[in-house]
Amino acid sequence: MLTVGDKLPAFDLQAVVSTDPRSAFARITDTTNPGKWKVLFFWPKDFTFVCPTEIAAFGALNGEFADRDAVIYGISTDSEYVHLAWRQNHKDLAKLPFPMLSDIKRELSTALGVLHREEGVCLRATLIADPEGIIRFVSVNDLSVGRNPQEVLRVLDALQTDELCPCNWQKGESVLTAA
Template identity: 75%
Template sequence: MLTIGDKFPAFNLKAVVSTDLKKAFTDISSESDKGKWKLVFFWPKDFTFVCPTEIAAFGKLNGDFNDRDTVVYGVSTDSEFVHLAWRNNHADLKDLPFAMLADIKRELSQELGILDKAEGVCLRATFIVDPEGIIRFVSVNDLSVGRNPAEVLRVLDALQTDELCPCNWQKGEEVLKPAA
């Protein structure tokens, strides 16, 4: 699995950005939103139970991520058509403010090393990628356990300070200053 300090792989994927069929689909690549921080999170399958709770929670924090010059991408191995159908049929996903990317060939997931060996779907992996395309944070959960989007935002805040941040540090708190 790729980890801290590795370059996030190049990709070019179909994405769903709207429930309006006329403007629902677009292509998103590793060159999209160049120079921004990126939060890229993966879920196992559309039309499941834990996944929409996480996706909706990231959606609620999307403005906070945007305030930190960070773009959010959600990804699974389902097609863009399945993503659109799920958004249209799940109340919590209808107004999702970020793109749902379709890694149907599993190329990005495989290159990252986050495919579940038994199921062949993405693990619940979360990556924070800096503006230079370097992975700065990775978290991977078991298929049955949802993640905490507020903690991901806290880690992003800490990374963006470029300082030493103690356990449970929150934005606005003092950072650690080593003795000179």
């Protein structure tokens, strides 16, 4: 598994960006949104139970991530057509403000090392890459446990200070100084 300090691998994936079939699809690459922080989060399967709760929670925080010069990419191994059908049929995903990327060939998830060995689907992995494409944060949950997007936002805030941030540090609080 790639980790903190590694370079985000190159990728070129089809994505769903709306529910309108005429404009639903776009290509997203590692060079899309240059100069931005990138938050990549992976989920196991579309049309499941825990996944939409996480996706909707990231969607609700999209504006806060954008305010921090970050883009969100949601990714699974489902096809773009399955993503589109899910968005069209799940009220919490209909107006999702970030792209749902299709890693159907499992190239990105394999390169990152976030595939579940037995199931062949993505683990609940979350990565933050800085504007230079260097991975600065990695978190992985078991298939059955949802993650906390608010914590991902807190970590992004801490990373962007480029300072020493204590446990439970929140944006606006004092950072530590080395003696």
